[in-house]
Amino acid sequence: MIPLSWYLILSAALFSLGLFGVLARKNAVAILLGIELMLNAVNVNLVAFWRYGNLTSIAGQVFAIIVFAVSAAEVAVGLALVISVYRRRKTIVADEIDMLKW
Amino acid sequence: MTQADLYTLLPLIVLVIWACALLLVDLLIPRGRKGITAFLAALGLALTLGLTLAQVSAAGTAFQGMVVLDGFARFVNALLALTGLLGVGLAYGYVRRMGIERGEYYTLLLFSVAGMMLMAQAADLIVVFLALELLSIPLYILAAFARPKETSEEAGLKYFLLGAFATGFVVYGIALTFGATGTTSLSGIIAAASNGDAGLLLTIGAALILVGFGFKVAVVPFHMWTPDVYQGAPSAVTAFMAAGAKIAGFAALLRVFGLAFSSLSADLTAILWTLSALTMIVGNILAIAQTNIKRLLAYSSIAHAGYILMAFVPFGNAEVLPVSVAAGVFYLVAYTLTNFGAWAVVIALEKAEGRGLDLDDYAGLGRKYPALAAAMTVFMLSLTGVPPTLGLVGKFYLFRAVIAGGFYGLAVIGVLTSLISAYYYLRVVVIMYMREGEPERVSEPWLNLTWAASALAVVLISLVPAPLFAWASQAVFALF
Numbered sequence: 001m002i003p004l005s006w007y008l009i010l011s012a013a014l015f016s017l018g019l020f021g022v023l024a025r026k027n028a029v030a031i032l033l034g035i036e037l038m039l040n041a042v043n044v045n046l047v048a049f050w051r052y053g054n055l056t057s058i059a060g061q062v063f064a065i066i067v068f069a070v071s072a073a074e075v076a077v078g079l080a081l082v083i084s085v086y087r088r089r090k091t092i093v094a095d096e097i098d099m100l101k102w
Numbered sequence: 103m104t105q106a107d108l109y110t111l112l113p114l115i116v117l118v119i120w121a122c123a124l125l126l127v128d129l130l131i132p133r134g135r136k137g138i139t140a141f142l143a144a145l146g147l148a149l150t151l152g153l154t155l156a157q158v159s160a161a162g163t164a165f166q167g168m169v170v171l172d173g174f175a176r177f178v179n180a181l182l183a184l185t186g187l188l189g190v191g192l193a194y195g196y197v198r199r200m201g202i203e204r205g206e207y208y209t210l211l212l213f214s215v216a217g218m219m220l221m222a223q224a225a226d227l228i229v230v231f232l233a234l235e236l237l238s239i240p241l242y243i244l245a246a247f248a249r250p251k252e253t254s255e256e257a258g259l260k261y262f263l264l265g266a267f268a269t270g271f272v273v274y275g276i277a278l279t280f281g282a283t284g285t286t287s288l289s290g291i292i293a294a295a296s297n298g299d300a301g302l303l304l305t306i307g308a309a310l311i312l313v314g315f316g317f318k319v320a321v322v323p324f325h326m327w328t329p330d331v332y333q334g335a336p337s338a339v340t341a342f343m344a345a346g347a348k349i350a351g352f353a354a355l356l357r358v359f360g361l362a363f364s365s366l367s368a369d370l371t372a373i374l375w376t377l378s379a380l381t382m383i384v385g386n387i388l389a390i391a392q393t394n395i396k397r398l399l400a401y402s403s404i405a406h407a408g409y410i411l412m413a414f415v416p417f418g419n420a421e422v423l424p425v426s427v428a429a430g431v432f433y434l435v436a437y438t439l440t441n442f443g444a445w446a447v448v449i450a451l452e453k454a455e456g457r458g459l460d461l462d463d464y465a466g467l468g469r470k471y472p473a474l475a476a477a478m479t480v481f482m483l484s485l486t487g488v489p490p491t492l493g494l495v496g497k498f499y500l501f502r503a504v505i506a507g508g509f510y511g512l513a514v515i516g517v518l519t520s521l522i523s524a525y526y527y528l529r530v531v532v533i534m535y536m537r538e539g540e541p542e543r544v545s546e547p548w549l550n551l552t553w554a555a556s557a558l559a560v561v562l563i564s565l566v567p568a569p570l571f572a573w574a575s576q577a578v579f580a581l582f
Binding site for chain 2: 008015018019022028031032035038039041042045046048049053054057059060062063066067070073074077078081082084085088089
């Protein structure tokens with residue numbers, strides 16, 4: 001069987017990739033994609049920890065389902081906000097959304 | 103699901119059902135009469151507050167240890183229901199005047215309060231996460247509620263992006279904690295941590311959870327979003343967000359760190375000490391340069407997050423912890439009352455199109471509206487921590503707890519930064535009384551009630567703070 005640490009490294013790499021996306025990208029949708037990548041890294045972690053831990057407790061699996069259900073709700077709100085900004089400004093680049101000082 | 107389960111979550115269940123029903127009832131209420139929705143929402147919150155105060159039976163967990171009802175949860179829930187009521191009171195006239203009166207405002211506010219209350223009762227990290235999202239998602243929408251106003255949309259988008267980013271840290275931290283201990287329940291984590299087999303993974307998990315919540319409650323260096331969002335969001339939303347999100351975030355932090363992570367204090371105390379000191383210093387110093395009252399109050403709220411964070415620094419010391427937690431929740435009460443009062447004055451002077459928000463617009467207030475200026479003076483003194491106000495009493499209890507824990511340096515920084523803060527808070531008072539001007543205020547019954555009642559409460563409770571502090575102490579002891 002593949003050792004647990006491989007999954008944890010994969011998850012940490014995904015999380016870092018998402019983190020980089022959030023910090024480096026300027027487009028609001030790309031930032032949102034980065035955040036989703038971070039949340040999916042969490043799901044990999046949760047399922048791996050469950051598989052290599054106590055199989056009788058389903059907390060890990062249930063938590064993973066809750067995480068992606070909630071992140072879907074979050075994205076629905078986020079995309080609505082992005083569209084609402086885009087309609088008025090014709091841009092979703094973070095640098096150009098600067099009425100308020102960052 | 104047993105009767106005991108239902109009893110434990112009764113106020114929350116009633117609130118959520120009320121919010122869902124209100125969503126439907128609102129469809130039948132014609133445009134322009136949405137004040138009815140506001141009254142119904144306030145009624146629901148009052149009912150929740152009553153039920154919370156009526157929950158007097160012994161502490162216990164429910165739903166397989168997912169949620170808990172104890173004195174701490176009761177105290178915080180009562181404070182949150184009050185926050186919701188004040189939030190509705192501030193919004194009632196404001197949304198109509200600003201032309202953003204829609205029934206969804208009050209429904210979203212109710213859902214957000216429900217999330218905050220769930221947070222205070224969470225006994226499992228999964229519930230902490232769910233509650234965090236339930237309180238945040240409605241707040242993202244509320245921040246952008248003045249659509250199509252550009253600043254409000256922008257505030258909503260920024261709050262969403264940084265809030266979701268912070269959530270990523272919280273869940274990653276929870277996942278690592280789950281991996282380290284094999285469980286997500288707080289009692290299970292205590293058991294695993296006391297065996298000493300949790301190790302580095304648990305420490306990293308706790309640190310990531312701290313980072314995520316640091317974003318939520320605006321702790322330096324995770325505070326960058328705060329001034330922009332507080333300035334861009336409608337003022338009534340900002341007032342609610344500043345108080346509610348802080349109470350819920352700190353309630354969850356107190357429970358999770360005081361209970362589950364207390365064995366990690368050797369590693370985390372220094373980090374918390376630094377965060378608290380940095381937040382007080384940076385928040386207060388950046389506030390000095392502000393000329394917009396909303397930004398000034400935003401930096402002030404960052405600084406106050408630093409003061410409340412002081413309550414966490416002795417979290418590993420089982421003897422000091424009850425006192426410091428009591429001081430923390432007492433300070434949250436003081437902050438909530440002062441914060442709502444100050445924002446009510448801001449709303450009374452705010453005009454359409456974001457005018458009336460500069461400090462210069464407060465010139466002459468003392469001459470023209472003595473009562474309003476006196477109330478604002480009380481709030482500014484309370485935020486500084488000058489007698490006779492609740493802010494001073496709160497700071498006194500906090501500093502006492504920190505000194506009892508042996509952190510003298512932090513108490514000194516707290517006192518010094520309070521002195522710095524006097525400069526910009528008193529500048530508002532000076533402008534109100536010493537400069538000539540013709541301010542125009544709005545007079546609405548609920549708004550007037552909010553600032554007048556808050557000012558009275560801030561002064562009167564400060565004269566006899568012992569009963570409230572006794573209640574807070576009792577509330578907190580049941581946590582352990």
